[in-house]
Amino acid sequence: MVERRGHGRSIQFEHAFDRLLAVKLGQVYGILVPEQFRAISTEPRVGEER
Secondary structure (H helix, E strand, C coil): CCCCCCCCCCCCCCCCCCCCHHHHHHHHHHHHCCCCCCCCCCCCCCCCCC
């Protein structure tokens, strides 16, 4: 009978990043971070007094 010897082969796995990570982060950011609005004019609106 012939003995089979290992050839020192090994398999290494790397963590695969989620390809949708950017989309998911964008959705979470949109939910958690409120939209901020700033006034772009100091003029009163129609019907408002200073």
